[in-house]
Amino acid sequence: MADVAKHAGVSKSTVSQYLNKRYDYMGVKTKARIESAISELGYQPNIVARSLKQKSxxxxxxxxxxxxxxxxxxxxxxxxxxxxxxxxxxxxxxxxxxxxxxxxxxxxxxxxxxxxxxxxxxxxxxxxxxxxxxxxxxxxxxxxxxxxxxxxxxxLNNEKASDLAVTYLAEKGYSSIAMLTTSLKQKPSSRVDRIKGFKQSHKKNKLVLKEEWIKSVDVEEMQDTLREMFNTSSKPDAILASNDLSLIEVLKFVKESGLSMPEDLAVIGIDRVSFADLYSPTLSYIAQPxxxxxxxxxxxxxxxxxxxxxxxxxxxxxxxxxxxxxxx
CATH class of the missing domain: 3.40.50.2300 (Response regulator)
Structure with a gap:
């Protein structure tokens, strides 16, 4: 910094003011001289030294x-x-x-x-x-x-997110709704609250809740879980994917099983996904801000x-x- 100051014909404190972008009382020509000196000398501020001095x-x-x-x-x-x-x-x-x-x-x-x-x-x-x-x-x-x-x-208001999804499905005439979410091993509050909201919304909309249709598993287990869920005479007519990773697995299952949306299975997810409008049919989802x-x-x-x-x-x-x- 002393070399830059000498080269530009200014004080070290003026160079410091320049480096910290405090230009209020600095002339245009002074700024230009300092900038030129920094360029000519190849000066690079010492970030470690600055952080020690500023305690940040x-x-x-x-x-x-x-x-x-x-x-x-x-x-x-x-x-x-x-x-x-x-x-x-x-x-x-x-x-x-x-x-x-x-x-x-x-x-x-x-x-x-x-x-x-x-x-x-x-x-x-x-x-x-x-x-x-x-x-x-x-x-x-x-x-x-x-x-x-x-x-x-x-x-996010996670309980409300699930409620919005279930209520929308109920209003569309779906009554047998499943839910797929990633693992609850560490009990993350967002997933716990979405399941809670899913259950409460069933009660609010007077739907029959089937606990066996609420699945919380690792992503690697989701395809087997979905096959098991749908390999029975009593199947869900709709499914809520509680996040984007779950949604991708549901869409994969729908495609591989030859199902049609929403005729065979209605699908709604939580989380904004980039391909929602490009997918055919376009996807319904609950968006977070x-x-x-x-x-x-x-x-x-x-x-x-x-x-x-x-x-x-x-x-x-x-x-x-x-x-x-x-x-x-």
Whole structure:
């Protein structure tokens, strides 16, 4: 920085002002001289030294439970957009719904001194979450509530999402409705709440609920589970896929079984998928406001980092929307 200052004929503090984009009282010619000096000398600011001085790395870590979900990638994009607007960098890690992997990533990001974390919690690291919370470390949960740890959480009204789907099917005349969701091994609140909403909506719409038609399994087991469910005389006439990965497996099963939608089976999913309008027939689904949710999580964490403030709310609940298609 001293070399740049000497080359440009300005003080080190003026170069520092330039590097930190504080141009309010800086002349156009001064800015041009500093820019030219930086270019000629090939100067690159020392990010580590700057972070030590400012006590901030200007970096946020994001740990997603499973990056294969379209919800995850859309939320990450929104977080990245917001962070970019506020001059923060992003490090994204994928936990694969594995608590051990999540723990390693949390420890790695803390060691890299990221300013805060946005976590889609697996639910398997309560002690670590509590330790960060007790240490007043900037932390936000996305998609899943952890009742044991009071951390600002951004999530969908998952019970209502299932209710919208079941009510829509009931209004269309379907009465035998199944549900397929990914594993409940770690009991993620989003999946638990969607099942709860599915059951409550059956009661509200005076439908007969069949517990054996509610399936929570790993993606690899879904085809066998669907074949078993439909290899009986009493079959569902509609199915709710509780997320995009479940929906893909249902569509695969429909195609391989030679079924027609909605004549043989009505299908509706939760989560916005890019191919919904391109698929034939077009798909009905329940959409999450992913970009609004991602921006909210980013705004909370950056406000906490900058101002040590997260606001008064603990849970930021977003409402789902029904997008009707031809699949039911």
């Amino acid at each position: 790395t200007q970096t946020i870590g994001v740990i997603v439970a499973n990056i294969l979900h379209s919800f995850s990638t859309q939320v990450i994009r929104a977080i990245e957009d917001y962070c970019h607007e506020h001059d923060f960098h992003l490090i994204v890690c994928n936990a694969d719904d594995n608590p051990e992997k999540e723990k390693k990533y949390i420890e790695m990001l803390l060691a890299k001194q990221v300013d805060g974390l946005i976590v889609f919690p697996t639910g398997g690291n309560l002690d670590l979450y509590k330790k960060m919370k007790d240490g007043d470390y900037p932390l936000v949960f996305m998609d899943r509530v952890m009742e044991e740890v009071e951390v600002p959480t951004v999530q 992913t970009f609004e949710m991602g921006r909210k999580a980013a705004s909370i964490i950056i406000n906490k980092v900058k101002n040590n403030d997260t606001g008064d709310e603990m849970v930021y609940l977003y409402e789902p929307d029904l997008i009707p298609g031809e699949s039911c």
